[in-house]
Amino acid sequence: MTTTSKHLSVPHPDLRDWQRHALTILACAVTTLITTPLIGLLDLANIVMLFLLTVLLVSVTLGLKPALLAAFLSVGLFDFFFVPPRFTFVVNDGQYLVTFAVMLVVAIITGRLAGGLRRQADDSAAEERHARALSEMARELSGALTLEQVMEITRSFLHRLAHARGDILLYDKGGALLPNTATGSPTLTIEPRLATIAYEQGKPVECSLLVDSGYAALYLPLKAPMRVRGVIAVAPEENTPEALHAQRARLETMASLVAIAVERIHYVDVAQRTQVQMVSERLRSSILSAVSHDLRTPLTALVGLADSLVVSKPPLGDAARESAEAIREQAERLSGLVGNLLDMARLHAGDVTLHKEWQPVEEVIGSSIKLLGRALAEHPVRVTLADNLPLVEFDSVLIERVFCNLLENAAKYSPPGSAIEIGVITRSDLMEITVSDRGPGFLRVGDAALFDMFVRGETESAKPGVGLGLAICRAIIEAHDGSIAAANRPQGGASVSFTLPLGEPPVIEEEPLPGGEGDAS
């Protein structure tokens, strides 16, 4: 369809004006030559028709001006060669004036019509070229893997499609300009405030006054499906602000193509980063579990073998039994240390996955006390709970570690027989848990370094330990968005308090009133 109309209206778009006029003259001459021998055979009225046809063809194929020329020439030639008296321009019969007038009018009307057609065809051809270029741009953008490629493709198509220069500015989620995005072309200066306005409002901003000074004059937001990703700043290649204005719709289409490409690259990045993170996490945890397995296996054998010596039959002598017991105890302590070190390594790696669940805190207090068992044999533990404690969300295994470490410390540093106290209260949006003993207390209270790795309350101490316990506690509590602090009690003894955020516990639906069935009364 397009090709036909093109054929009709712009058959020889390359022809110069003089060539068109020469062709017109030629056409009229040929018509005259063809029709002259027919003068006896055809009526003059029909010969005029042939000239009219020529004018029509010329006007359709060569345009308005050649059409007018053809009209005048035809009138002249017809008058000269055919209208009696022949070979003069004198017209005897007045009615030929009508013929001349019709010819002129036909020439003008058809010339105009053909011109309009041609313009329309030109426009649609241009539209088609642009549409093809846009789809080409979309295709190239969809193949782009980096922002640099997007930038390059955008620049080249801005030049090809809109005769403009441009630059892309990207913003992060918080609305801050990302570096390295606006430094692409040294020829284009960008007015950052206009860009920010375009970004924040998500609407194009245009300031034609800037064109002359070499600034980008049009700032189009890159609206992607998720959010506005940035701004594309455009300046015309020649300092003609009108050109930009005329191209506005096309530029906006281009901006939306770029926005989609930028967002796609963003999500590809995110996916890749997640993948890398997952792989490295898997690697780390497999290394840790391999190390943990290799360290624990001999320790398990050591503890078990020493223990089987202690209880062996027939019984060992006292000295040998004591040695076996000592071996077992030391091996157990070593195992505890290895456990702490591995815990610390896990926590220090930064991304321990918390298995948080809503639960009553007293449950994990009870399980910690039971787990420590023998270590607390000489210290009764008193638990004081505030009434109606809400459920709290935490990782029970990790919080159990915290309790175990704190209780172990308390038992280690306080005189045998003295009680260890655990108190739980709620304070606005926090639950505060305090573990206190009746030992000598901390030497350096309020010193945050107490919770650092390998720092111990007593510098020269006969008490075993390497100072990992409190560091692990802090790492766990901080992973739960809580805080931990040490203090000395006024009546003597140390106390460590930590907090857990309360949050909004899930609702426990009341059980329907017991009615006979299952009522075990």
Next chain:
Amino acid sequence: MSAANPANPMVLVVEDEKQIRRFVRTSLEEEGCRVFEAETSAQGLLEAGSRKPDLVMLDLGLPDGNGVDFIRDLRGWSDVPILVLSARSNEKDKIQALDAGADDYLTKPFGVGELQARARALLRRQSRGEEASPLFAFGEVTVDLSRRLVARNGEPVHLTPIEYRLLCVLLANTGKVLTQRHLLREVWGPSSVESYHYLRVYVGHLRQKLEIDPTQPRHIQTETGVGYRFQP
């Protein structure tokens, strides 16, 4: 399960570390058990098939594959009690093993006394078999399942239907670790296996009503990160 002499139960130890096998063997032999060893899970399955043991002790970190698969395979044709040996901080492995059908676990490192006690408990359950009694007594509490009666120091205790169901499931699995998921399924039904907080709240209620010191429970014990265990 096997026709073995109850006085000399047969124990299969599947563990790749020789020294651990050694002290496990001596500890169990002291208890009067006959012990067979396997180093790999493939060998373990063969031994289990041919010897028909009364108890299987399984290390979860075997060189030739996953201990959980071993349990599933074994459970395909045998009800023999399985005691899993596992490292601390591997709650996920423990839960998987228990859900696959293991009965209990021991955390490494463990002493001889602990090992013997667990083995004894599982063997006792095994030999008691079907002769279940509706009467239970622990601490200050007596339960008569046939008459739906729970009493503490002779005084009747009022339990809600859910509390009573929970207690029944715990009593029926005395000494066994029950995962949270398992308990939820048994007591609340299959649709609520994610509502762990319900379970915790109701366990708390039971402790309030039945334990002498609910904050340091002696009978309804917490296996942190895994589930609960009833210990008479």
